[in-house]
Amino acid sequence: MLECREVTKKYGRKTAVDGVSLKLEPGRIYAMLGPNGSGKTTLMKMIVGLAKPNSGEILYNGSPVGVASRREIAYMSTEPYFYAWMTAGDVGKYYRDFFEDFSMEQYERLLSQMELTKDLKAKTLSSGMMAKLKIAVTMARKAKIYLLDEPLNGIDLLARDEIVRCVLDAASPDVTLVVSSHLVDELEKVADTAIFMKESHLVSVCGIDEMREQSGKSVADRYREIYGHGGVEQ
Amino acid sequence: MSKLMKYEFRKNLLSKLVLLAFTAVGEAAFLLGLFLKWENGLVIGISTLMICGMFGILYVGIESLVTFHRDLNTKQSYMLFLTPRNSFQILGAKVVENGLTIFLTGLFYALLTFLDFTVAAIRIGRIKEFIDVIKNVLENFSVSVTVHSEDILIVFLAILASWIMTLAIGYLAIVLCATVFAGKRLSGLISFVFFLLLSWGVTSLFNVLPDPETMMMQNLLSMGYSFAIALVLYGITGWVMERKLSV
Amino acid sequence: MDYNPSIPIYLQVMMSIKRDIVTGRLALGEKLPSVRDLALQYTINPNTANRVYKELESEHVCFTRRGMGTFVTEDEGMAAQMKAAMAQELVDEYLKGMQKLGISAEEAVRLIEKGREDAADQTENGP
Incomplete structure (x- = not known):
């Protein structure tokens, strides 16, 4: 289980994440929602140890996150981050070299499912293909926690289905999935819990079905209430 | 750490290959000059080799700084810092790889120089004469050397x-x-x-x-x-x- | 499948499965997909898929054989009952809607008759 306690991160004068406390439990799929700049990415980066909080702490199974937790926590960033010289095959080899939970067979299966080949140069991929490559290499790990930052951003409808299926495929009672998005509808039926971030604060965490049953509200309705618009970037 | 070092080596492989290619050209010119008594070839060869040796070592070092800067300040940083390795290992891989590369590059040029001296000595017969040739070449660069x-x-x-x-x-x-x-x-x-x-x-x-x-x-x-x-x-x-x- | 945003998703998937049983797309006693496959098929959360089967089981629409999976009920009466219940639901909804418009039950029945005749005419005359 992962726990954030009063986590704050500042970049210069700007506060990116402000006093966020949050527990992520296994067996759940979280939709982390909020407009760009609401602190989703920074929070994810702190959980995986890429960024270090100014105050507060992040615990994975009771101990602070760091080198050991990175073995079990997989993170996929929005932006491409592979070395310019790499092909899709090199990306796979790199992950195999560093992550014990990475499966080359699974990677190859996902690549062909996404209609990608190993000889494709990372540098020359279109944004849609890059998004597929990133998700394939991330989901080929057998991690305990997956943090996927905007995996559906800039991707056509068909590819979205592939990616959503990929996410569902990884779901299991001992796995935690966190998918961030500013597109609410995409995640509505896939996620069971919604995390709403606004202006570097955590606004609320709520069960999606409970919300519908108790107040007849969908995630999109709640999103509108919180942000004052319908989840479309303004 | 060997895996980290492997990728550090791979990152700047291209410039190392370019350096090698230039060295090969210089060496070829040197040998051609030596065996065909083509003086311009000798001059070109020796100067190319010297430039490669000195600037090569400088360049390998400076490029590693540039790479390190990129590894911290661009998205490429995720490649290193997502791996289950701590900062000492990540930095250590860079330091060791770069140190080794510089030493090996240095050693390579030292050996090459020694070999070329030997070949030249055998070819020209007397080392003294050869050193005079080199001194002449170096004087063109207004460098004076004393050999200990x-x-x-x-x-x-x-x-x-x-x-x-x-x-x-x-x-x-x-x-x-x-x-x-x-x-x-x-x-x-x-x-x-x-x-x-x-x-x-x-x-x-x-x-x-x-x-x-x-x-x-x-x-x-x-x-x-x-x-x-x-x-x-x-x-x-x-x-x-x-x-x-x-x- | 398109989802109605204000009804819990598990209810909507349950409804879809029941409809498949009533229309015969799912046969009595047929094996249903595993929870994981159901989740993939409807692209829904696996916990939701799990809940769908639990609720369907408690309604005796399906049952679980240990180690073999979930199956559609073998009870023919159950299917008929479901069909009746779903039909009743539609009727109730129709009548409620008509009532909101201020149309009496008798008038509503007459409108259905008329609607049926119009539809029949259309199929006879062709489009």
Whole structure:
């Protein structure tokens, strides 16, 4: 289980994440929602140890996150981050070299499912293909926690289905999935819990079905209430 | 750590290959000049080889600083810092790979020079005559040299060591730029000034140390000092990265 | 499948499965997909898929054979009952809607008759 306690991160004068406390439990799929700049990415980066909080702490199974937790926590960033010289095959080899939970067979299966080949140069991929490559290499790990930052951003409808299926495929009672998005509808039926971030604060965490049953509200309705618009970037 | 080093080596492979290619051209010109008594070839060969040797070592070092800067300040940083490796391992892989590359490059050129000397000596017959040829070539660059055969290697190694120390100062400056000075205005300039001050500082400190009698001892001391400082700087840099670095 | 945003998703998937049983797309006693496959098929959360089966089981629409999976009920009466219940639901909804418009039950029945005749005419005359 992962726990954030009063986590704050500042970049210069700007506060990116402000006093966020949050527990992520296994067996759940979280939709982390909020407009760009609401602190989703920074929070994810702190959980995986890429960024270090100014105050507060992040615990994975009771101990602070760091080198050991990175073995079990997989993170996929929005932006491409592979070395310019790499092909899709090199990306796979790199992950195999560093992550014990990475499966080359699974990677190859996902690549062909996404209609990608190993000889494709990372540098020359279109944004849609890059998004597929990133998700394939991330989901080929057998991690305990997956943090996927905007995996559906800039991707056509068909590819979205592939990616959503990929996410569902990884779901299991001992796995935690966190998918961030500013597109609410995409995640509505896939996620069971919604995390709403606004202006570097955590606004609320709520069960999606409970919300519908108790107040007849969908995630999109709640999103509108919180942000004052319908989840479309303004 | 060997896996990290493998990728560090791969990152700057291209420039190493280019350097090798130029060296091969220089060497070919040198040998052609030597065997066909083509004097221009000899001049071109020797000057190309010298430039490759000196600038190669400089370039390999500077490129590693550029790569390190990129590894901290672009999205590429995720490649390193997502892996289950700590900052000491990540930095260590860079330092060791780069140090080794510089030493091996140096050694390679030293051996090549020695080989070329030998070949030339055999070809020309008398080493004296050959050294005169080289002196003539060097005079064209308005460089004058005096050759002390025993001390050459150790001087050379001491220079390499101090270059590695300088690079370690560079690593620290780059990390400070990305951590302590991050988000501040002129952080790059501040880091550069820090680099110059620290370089001056460690040189001054060395000059305070007692001067040994022989040149050999002097150079050995210099080498040991460089490595000691580089090691201390590595510790400090890794420590700062581990605590403060957000990529 | 398109989802109605204000009804819990598990209810909507349950409804879809029941409809498949009533229309015969799912045969009595047929094996249903595993929870994971159901989740993939409807692209829904696996916990939701799990809940769908639990609720369907408690309604005796399906049952679990240990180690073999979930199956559609073999009870023919159950299917008929479901069909009746779903039909009743539609009727109730229709009548409620008509009532909101201020149309009496008798008038509503007459409108259905008329609607049926119009539809029949259309199929006879062709489009």
